[in-house]
Amino acid sequence: xxxxxxxxxxxxxxxxxxxxxxxxxxxxxxxxxxxxxxxxxxxxxxxxxxxxxxxxxxxxxxxxxxxxxxxxxxxxxxxxxxxxxxxxxxxxxxxxxxxxxxxxxxxxxxxxxxxxxxxxxxxxxxxxxxxxxxxxxxxxxxxxxxxxxxxxxxxxxxxxxxxxxxxxxxxxxxxxxxxxxxxxxxxxxxxxxxxxxxxxxxxxxxxxxxxxxxxxxxxxxxxxxxxxxxxxxxxxxxxxxxxxxxxxxxxxxxxxxxxxxxxxxxxxxxxxxxxxxxxxxxxxxxxxxxxxxxxxxxxxxxxxxxxxxxxxxxxxxxxxxxxxxxxxxxxxxxxxxxxxxxxxxxxxxxxxxxxxxxxxxxxxxxxxxxxxxxxxxxxxxxxxxxxxxx
Ligand code: SF4
Numbered sequence: 001x002x003x004x005x006x007x008x009x010x011x012x013x014x015x016x017x018x019x020x021x022x023x024x025x026x027x028x029x030x031x032x033x034x035x036x037x038x039x040x041x042x043x044x045x046x047x048x049x050x051x052x053x054x055x056x057x058x059x060x061x062x063x064x065x066x067x068x069x070x071x072x073x074x075x076x077x078x079x080x081x082x083x084x085x086x087x088x089x090x091x092x093x094x095x096x097x098x099x100x101x102x103x104x105x106x107x108x109x110x111x112x113x114x115x116x117x118x119x120x121x122x123x124x125x126x127x128x129x130x131x132x133x134x135x136x137x138x139x140x141x142x143x144x145x146x147x148x149x150x151x152x153x154x155x156x157x158x159x160x161x162x163x164x165x166x167x168x169x170x171x172x173x174x175x176x177x178x179x180x181x182x183x184x185x186x187x188x189x190x191x192x193x194x195x196x197x198x199x200x201x202x203x204x205x206x207x208x209x210x211x212x213x214x215x216x217x218x219x220x221x222x223x224x225x226x227x228x229x230x231x232x233x234x235x236x237x238x239x240x241x242x243x244x245x246x247x248x249x250x251x252x253x254x255x256x257x258x259x260x261x262x263x264x265x266x267x268x269x270x271x272x273x274x275x276x277x278x279x280x281x282x283x284x285x286x287x288x289x290x291x292x293x294x295x296x297x298x299x300x301x302x303x304x305x306x307x308x309x310x311x312x313x314x315x316x317x318x319x320x321x322x323x324x325x326x327x328x329x330x331x332x333x334x335x336x337x338x339x340x341x342x343x344x345x346x347x348x349x350x351x352x353x354x355x356x357x358x359x360x361x362x363x364x365x366x367x368x369x370x371x372x373x374x375x376x377x378x379x380x381x382x383x384x385x386x387x388x389x390x
Contacts, residue, residue, distance in 0.1 A: 013148030073107030124178025181217025208234030242296035306349035
């Protein structure tokens with residue numbers, strides 16, 4: 001192939017094996033491919049042969065970064081540019097020719113006092129799920145990201161962001177914009193790349209997928225965790241309500257996948273020994289924060305086991321104080337109500353922890369991601385059956 005015709009490979013969406021195949025198509029050997037793959041992921045250095053550029057990472061540029069100090073260190077929200085919508089009605093509308101993806105770096109202090117970071121990844125621009133407490137839902141679904149665009153968020157945080165601490169990314173959570181189960185092929189391919197030992201080399205046990213509870217997606221994920229190397233992948237479920245009545249009001253998915261069905265799917269999930277589901281519960285004042293709600297929630301979670309001095313259940317509940325979205329009908333809960341709800345759950349034998357709020361002022365906390373300029377142009381209605389509308 002003559003140089004002008006030679007494509008430049010971008011490994012962000014490829015495992016090493018896939019990259020080797022693509023490199024072989026350019027007449028390059030497996031060792032050259034291995035060195036190039038390692039150098040690109042570890043040092044962000046392009047690959048050249050005989051002075052000819054043939055492979056480099058091509059992540060979208062970071063167009064905006066915001067920082068908020070917390071006791072554990074700076075929380076950093078960054079916006080990365082991706083290409084716009086290529087076809088359909090949206091492609092002809094102004095404002096959709098380029099898009100931004102939002103990701104958040106969240107500091108944690110470990111048991112030994114060392115700081116590391118969790119990177120919250122987006123799987124879509126916008127979201128079709130329509131959860132009423134969530135900022136991203138206000139955008140509707142704009143488009144799903146490719147595997148390369150998902151990996152590019154890790155790449156940008158590691159190599160492009162002007163924060164040295166970003167190199168200590170220990171954990172990844174799919175809790176940014178979008179419902180990962182609505183874009184599962186790309187999410188699973190991204191996970192394969194992120195776990196490639198010659199690439200980012202993250203452990204599957206350090207990656208968690210969070211879902212509103214798409215039962216078909218949970219079953220597919222169960223199959224994926226049977227593949228070698230992925231059985232320790234984490235699964236988080238946004239519960240957010242103690243009963244179907246409340247859940248269907250704040251999470252439309254519940255109308256087609258009620259809580260009992262969701263629980264059955266989870267109880268059938270091949271959770272590894274010692275592993276736990278992470279149940280997320282956003283505490284919203286006046287909606288799901290009463291003592292009777294704590295009791296109903298404890299009953300719902302009872303089949304996963306109770307927390308006693310000698311036993312840990314199969315699930316841990318993360319209590320998340322509601323972070324108000326723009327034009328929110330609800331305020332954030334008071335400290336007292338969060339502590340009292342948590343104490344109630346613990347009394348009832350629920351293994352529950354409180355998630356510390358980080359990044360709320362810069363709209364970088366849980367449920368607060370979403371491009372402001374697109375939010376007012378909602379074009380995709382939320383789905384009630386969990387299937388994305390295209
Ligand atoms: S909470 Fe998650 S699934 Fe629900 S609308 Fe927001 S991004 Fe989508």
